[in-house]
Amino acid sequence: xxxxxxxxxxxxxxxxxxxxxxxxxxxxxxxxxxxxxxxxxxxxxxxxxxxxxxxxxxxxxxxxxxxxxxxxxxxxxxxxxxxxxxxxxxxxxxxxxxxxxxxxxxxxxxxxxxxxxxxxxxxxxxxxxxxxxxxxxxxxxxxxxxxxxxxxxxxxxxxxxxxxxxxxxxxxxxxxxxxxxxxxxxxxxxxxxxxxxxxxxxxxxxxxxxxxxxxxxxxxxxxxxxxxxxxxxxxxxxxxxxxxxxxxxxxxxxxxxxxxxxxxxxxxxxxxxxxxxxxxxxxxxxxxxxxxxxxxxxxxxxxxxxxxxxxxxxxxxxxxxxxxxxxxxxxxxxxxxxxxxxxxxxxxxxxxxxxxxxxxxxxxxxxxxxxxxxxxxxxxxxxxxxxxxxxxxxxxxxxxxxxxxxxxxxxxxxxxxxxxxxxxxxxxxxxxxxxxxxxxxxxxxxxxxxxxxxxxxxxxxxxxxxxxxxxxxxxxxxxxxxxxxxxxxxxxxxxxxxxxxxxxxxxxxxxxxxxxxxxxxxx
Amino acid sequence: xxxxxxxxxxxxxxxxxxxxxxxxxxxxxxxxxxxxxxxxxxxxxxxxxxxxxxxxxxxxxxxxxxxxxxxxxxxxxxxxxxxxxxxxxxxxxxxxxxxxxxxxxxxxxxxxxxxxxxxxxxxxxxxxxxxxxxxxxxxxxxxxxxxxxxxxxxxxxxxxxxxxxxxxxxxxxxxxxxxxxxxxxxxxxxxxxxxxxxxxxxxxxxxxxxxxxxxxxxxxxxxxxxxxxxxxxxxxxxxxxxxxxxxxxxxxxxxxxxxxxxxxxxxxxxxxxxxxxxxxxxxxxxxxxxxxxxxxxxxxxx
Numbered sequence: 001x002x003x004x005x006x007x008x009x010x011x012x013x014x015x016x017x018x019x020x021x022x023x024x025x026x027x028x029x030x031x032x033x034x035x036x037x038x039x040x041x042x043x044x045x046x047x048x049x050x051x052x053x054x055x056x057x058x059x060x061x062x063x064x065x066x067x068x069x070x071x072x073x074x075x076x077x078x079x080x081x082x083x084x085x086x087x088x089x090x091x092x093x094x095x096x097x098x099x100x101x102x103x104x105x106x107x108x109x110x111x112x113x114x115x116x117x118x119x120x121x122x123x124x125x126x127x128x129x130x131x132x133x134x135x136x137x138x139x140x141x142x143x144x145x146x147x148x149x150x151x152x153x154x155x156x157x158x159x160x161x162x163x164x165x166x167x168x169x170x171x172x173x174x175x176x177x178x179x180x181x182x183x184x185x186x187x188x189x190x191x192x193x194x195x196x197x198x199x200x201x202x203x204x205x206x207x208x209x210x211x212x213x214x215x216x217x218x219x220x221x222x223x224x225x226x227x228x229x230x231x232x233x234x235x236x237x238x239x240x241x242x243x244x245x246x247x248x249x250x251x252x253x254x255x256x257x258x259x260x261x262x263x264x265x266x267x268x269x270x271x272x273x274x275x276x277x278x279x280x281x282x283x284x285x286x287x288x289x290x291x292x293x294x295x296x297x298x299x300x301x302x303x304x305x306x307x308x309x310x311x312x313x314x315x316x317x318x319x320x321x322x323x324x325x326x327x328x329x330x331x332x333x334x335x336x337x338x339x340x341x342x343x344x345x346x347x348x349x350x351x352x353x354x355x356x357x358x359x360x361x362x363x364x365x366x367x368x369x370x371x372x373x374x375x376x377x378x379x380x381x382x383x384x385x386x387x388x389x390x391x392x393x394x395x396x397x398x399x400x401x402x403x404x405x406x407x408x409x410x411x412x413x414x415x416x417x418x419x420x421x422x423x424x425x426x427x428x429x430x431x432x433x434x435x436x437x438x439x440x441x442x443x444x445x446x447x448x449x450x451x452x453x454x455x456x457x458x459x460x461x462x463x464x465x466x467x468x469x470x471x472x473x474x475x476x477x478x479x480x481x482x483x484x485x486x487x488x489x490x491x492x493x494x495x496x497x498x499x500x501x502x503x504x505x506x507x508x509x510x511x512x513x514x515x516x517x518x519x520x521x522x523x
Numbered sequence: 524x525x526x527x528x529x530x531x532x533x534x535x536x537x538x539x540x541x542x543x544x545x546x547x548x549x550x551x552x553x554x555x556x557x558x559x560x561x562x563x564x565x566x567x568x569x570x571x572x573x574x575x576x577x578x579x580x581x582x583x584x585x586x587x588x589x590x591x592x593x594x595x596x597x598x599x600x601x602x603x604x605x606x607x608x609x610x611x612x613x614x615x616x617x618x619x620x621x622x623x624x625x626x627x628x629x630x631x632x633x634x635x636x637x638x639x640x641x642x643x644x645x646x647x648x649x650x651x652x653x654x655x656x657x658x659x660x661x662x663x664x665x666x667x668x669x670x671x672x673x674x675x676x677x678x679x680x681x682x683x684x685x686x687x688x689x690x691x692x693x694x695x696x697x698x699x700x701x702x703x704x705x706x707x708x709x710x711x712x713x714x715x716x717x718x719x720x721x722x723x724x725x726x727x728x729x730x731x732x733x734x735x736x737x738x739x740x741x742x743x744x745x746x747x748x749x750x751x752x753x754x755x756x757x758x759x760x761x762x763x764x765x766x767x768x769x770x771x772x773x774x775x776x777x778x779x780x781x782x783x784x785x786x787x788x789x790x791x792x793x794x795x796x797x798x799x800x801x802x803x804x805x806x807x808x809x810x811x812x813x814x815x816x817x818x819x820x821x822x823x824x825x
Binding site: 263310316317387396 | 592608770
């Protein structure tokens with residue numbers, strides 16, 4: 001099977017790290033301490049999670065890469081706010097008839113900040129380097145690439161071992177798609193001094209705390225007119241409380257935020273701060289059942305949970321920008337169907353009768369649910385716990401940090417978990433693997449029927465309609481079987497000073513992560 | 524015959540000593556009663572204990588019932604202390620938390636007593652190499668930063684109130700050990716112990732019947748102070764998410780939940796803070812009173 005090869009073990013690691021980082025991003029905190037806000041001489045000052053290294057070889061997953069390095073690195077493909085692929089360094093791309101070759105046409109007016117030209121050789125140098133990076137998430141992302149061929153200066157062919165559309169996701173991500181100067185790849189210190197084709201160069205970097213970028217000054221160096229408007233960009237790691245205070249005091253201009261806006265509601269009302277919802281955030285939040293353990297091995301019990309959860313109240317109380325979600329699939333990925341949202345409406349009586357039908361009329365001990373100690377999840381978990389208690393399901397909660405949660409879940413050590421679920425990808429096949437396939441997230445792996453439904457969904461030969469229909473069948477099956485007790489499709493947001501503009505044109509939105517390349521300040 | 528009269532004499536001596544102890548105790552009690560702060564502290568602790576016992580009867584609502592339609596209500600007629608982020612009645616939760624917190628501190632102090640006192644007795648009475656080794660181990664334990672040690676213990680055992688209490692017990696074992704050891708050393712040299720030994724009492728009997736009652740007063744003071752330390756430590760660990768588990772209410776957990784909505788509903792932090800402050804004050808005032816009563820007593824005895 002797909003999960004048995006060595007490359008896919010690395011991919012599993014990457015998948016785990018994705019979950020960890022997604023939660024970190026969505027919680028809007030990175031755990032580091034705040035510095036004094038840095039760039040006094042203006043520029044765009046952002047509070048966002050920051051890794052200890054800017055080297056993609058050391059990054060566990062694409063989101064972590066993208067958050068802090070978008071001023072430096074451009075990607076081959078980007079994802080627009082409507083969740084569609086768009087050109088970036090590659091102007092066009094096309095799969096061959098057998099789906100095993102992807103041909104990319106490249107821009108010819110781009111140089112790296114160290115003066116090296118961006119061309120097909122540079123793309124090959126990058127992809128070959130990534131594929132050879134033993135044990136990294138980069139290598140895992142490119143595991144399906146068999147060879148990279150330079151056709152001419154502006155054309156490159158990527159050969160695939162198996163036909164799969166997942167390569168587009170990789171090339172649009174920070175891990176696999178971000179292009180590094182070949183010179184820096186060979187001899188540079190990528191951890192502290194990334195060199196890319198973007199509008200900025202690193203001025204200073206304090207690992208895990210702050211990175212300051214200055215605009216590149218070479219003639220014609222900035223190829224994308226929409227980028228590079230602020231002369232400086234600084235990204236500072238702050239905990240949520242520090243973020244709010246820094247925003248209120250004007251110490252920073254912009255911060256990521258994905259919880260209720262209560263802490264700065266007064267400032268929002270008076271116009272001192274703005275809040276922008278990131279449309280199309282592809283993050284699912286819900287109860288993931290361990291179907292290898294009692295009592296959630298019984299579909300009737302899982303169905304009862306689905307009827308017992310009052311999604312609307314939870315969303316209204318803790319995540320007002322989110323969408324209540326019944327089907328375990330995000331709106332924005334092929335296969336979503338609004339029609340399924342009317343199933344499992346809140347009905348405690350129905351839940352009770354289902355439990356009675358399953359033989360648990362006198363109540364049931366459902367063991368323990370792991371809860372990510374992040375954002376609104378603990379509060380949502382306690383609400384779910386209380387609702388389940390009302391219908392006779394006794395579920396204990398264990399709040400743990402995200403990393404502990406992912407590890408414990410992968411070892412099948414709890415009966416359920418409440419967690420953010422996302423992959424920075426538009427590919428329905430990647431999403432199917434994330435939600436129903438990968439044994440790291442689905443203890444015991446997919447059942448036979450699901451395996452059958454997923455097979456071949458990444459074939460580039462399928463038309464988009466066929467792909468959407470087949471993904472929809474898998475989602476319907478997962479819904480009928482109550483694989484999840486989904487609660488909502490999470491939203492991310494940005495809090496900003498009114499002088500921050502360009503937030504209506506957020507590039508590369510995927511899984512709630514934004515590239516702020518088009519953002520600028522206007523006094 | 525001196526061999527026969529000796530035991531009789533020592534028995535008489537021991538009896539006198541016993542009488543002197545009970546006489547002392549009543550003196551201590553009287554002194555304590557004359558100390559208004561200590562008296563108020565005792566009254567407070569009695570009230571808290573009653574609250575703890577009858578928490579379920581006193582609580583006007585189910586402390587764990589989530590009601591999202593009525594979340595973050597200000598204090599008012601329906602909910603005297605308002606409702607929390609999940610719409611649960613704060614008054615009910617504070618009352619039930621009193622039971623949980625007092626029981627938890629009882630557990631931690633009890634465990635520390637059971638471990639620390641026998642070790643201290645043995646080390647103080649036997650002395651020698653065993654005492655030296657044991658004392659160095661306990662000294663080493665005391666050099667570790669207390670909260671970090673608790674966090675590590677909880678990390679190993681897993682979160683949860685019982686494990687948090689075990690962690691806190693580990694923290695306060697050294698203080699019980701040292702008090703027990705020091706007092707044992709000074710009591711062990713007294714004449715009535717010598718005579719008990721001469722009359723053929725076994726070491727166990729001497730430790731249990733003669734030394735332990737002798738060292739009880741300083742231990743009582745230690746228990747009182749430790750109880751307040753435990754309350755604070757429980758609150759800290761719960762605040763860090765290492766203590767009690769939802770939906771169980773403890774003061775620390777309530778405080779942690781209250782900070783989440785501090786900008787909009789700041790009143791939520793007061794009930795648990797007030798309860799923690801009152802309880803700590805009561806325990807430490809009682810400790811102070813006990814120490815004063817006993818301290819003057821021993822001076823007089825000289």
